[in-house]
Amino acid sequence: MKELLLYQRGESEILIPLYQERIHAGFESPAADYEEARIDLNAYVTKYPHATFYARVIGDCMTESGIFPEDLLVVDKSLIPTNGDIVVGILDNEFILRSYFKSGNRVYLMPDNISYKPITCNSSTQFEIWGVVPYTILDQKRRIHDRLDRLEQFLR
Amino acid sequence: MSNNDGCAISRSNEAKEMGLKMGTPYFAMQAEQEQGLIWWRSSNYTLYQDMMRRITGIVKDTFPDQEIYSIDECYCDLSTFKHHNLEQIAIELRAKILQYTGVPVCIGIGVSKTLSKIANKIAKKHHKDTGVFFMDTQEKIDASLKITEIDDVWGIGPRYTIKLIKAGVNTAHDFTLLPEDYVLKLMTIQGRRTYRELKGERCIPMEYERPAKEGISTGRSFGKMETELAPIEEALAFYVANAALKLRAQNSVCARLFVYVQTSLFAVVNQKYCAEIDIKLPVATGDTAKLIKEALKGLHQIYKKGFRYQKVGVELRDLKPDTQVQASLFDPEESGKQQKLQSALKIIDQLNSSYGKDTVRYGAMGYGKKWAMRQEFLSRKYTTRIEDVIIVKAY
DSSP: OOOOOOSOOOSSSOOOOSSOSOOOSSOOOTTGGGOOOOOOHHHHHOSOGGGEEEEEEESSTTGGGTOOTTOEEEEETTOOOOTTOEEEEEETTEEEEEEEEEETTEEEEEOSSTTSOOEEEOTTSOEEEEEEEEEEEOOTTTTHHHHHHHHHHHHO | OOGGGOBOOSOOHHHHHTTOOTTOBHHHHHHHHHTTSOOOOOOOHHHHHHHHHHHHHHHHHHOOSEEEEETTEEEEOOGGGTTSOHHHHHHHHHHHHHHHHSOOOOEEEOSSHHHHHHHHHHHHHHOTTTOEEEOOSHHHHHHHHHTSBGGGSTTOOHHHHHHHHHTTOOBHHHHHHSOHHHHHHHHHHHHHHHHHHHTTOOOSOOOOSOOOOSOEEEEEEEEEEEOSHHHHHHHHHHHHHHHHHHHHHTTEEEEEEEEEEEEOTTSOGGGOOEEEEEEEEEEEEOOHHHHHHHHHHHHHHHOOTTOOEEEEEEEEEEEEEGGGOOTTTTOHHHHHHHHHHHHHHHHHHHHHHHHOTTSSOOGGGOSOOTTSOOOTTOOOOTTTOGGGOEEEEOO
């Protein structure tokens, strides 16, 4: 017996029910035929869910890129870093967050905050790229006090 | 480590090089662990299951006809790829899995499932660079079977291994040289199937859909021996809830419950006790509350004070599709209740899957989980819990 395909299940976790609870015998909503899947942030930030991992940031060396402590990173291991990408790498058995910068034969792991120094990758550094960070999630509520300070200064 | 952190189960290559064997008990490794020479972790099934889901998902993008066979193995039917360079595709797939997940896998390609399993072992042992072995010629098959011990062949258990070695069969190759009717006589139809598979005939079909389970059983050893009824009741309620979840996930109900308790196998004779009880339910159900109630009733009948129990377990039996339960069809009030119950159970299952197991629980399951298996060295659930994600240093 062939199964009847009611909807195609995509990669997203969100499905729209065909019928919610029971069907009322009344005037059917004319909008029912126009129902679409709700916007799914997962689909927007993950190109390839099987290769996507999430990570939490500690430290402030990437603040100029808008990445603050406690922010959540989307890490995609299917991407190959291009110059300027933000990457998660493994250095001395620890995950680190930097920007990938290649100049000539040299590969640098660059902070995006002038109070930090670049790391030069050479044959003696035990470094590997773990994944590329295509999106980050910044908690605007947590940044509210800093913002209030700036706003007050602005008006002064 | 095994359940309860008892012994080594899976070892890294480095640990294997140190001579660490599977089954090495905890205490025999303690000195090395204290010196910082080895690290160990409790079994983190949640993480393994998610990594498996990722890997099989990546495999499926390349080879869509897939059967997931176990937590770390899957079979793919490649008959539609006849005119492709299979070896090259497999090498690329293996590299992709390594990059996307960090997990090194091996791919073995053969004419039958049994041969592909042997090819996989050979890939793991002799083709570490690519992780792939394509058994595409008779010469390769013969050479592979010659270096495969008979007990490493899929489908040949320890009992037949002894018989076969006695008959002078040491390798898979020796086995294929036996006359077919001799194999049939010695090992019945199952053995002949393995024999034919080794000879390049496809006898074991792909199982794309797992057949609905005939019985669902859960039960584990306690972290320590339990003597009182209360912790055993809690553990049993937990196992029933787990089993009931699986039951509902396959849209079944069950009509019978089987409950057992046992002391350690190593207990001295007069301290040994094991008992079981088969409970017939008045109406087949998938309702956790009813199942827990009946299971506990059963436990009370078989529990005896004075023993040190090691394990309690439950099996749900006589499973049938939930659509077959129509006892209350003609009683509208009862049927309304049933519908409410069904939607409540559905919501409980959804909550527990979104917010973590046992978010909504039954009173009988208690809170302490003091009886639970020891997992002192559990790694985090990096990929399924937002509070457990990896930490990345930005300093």
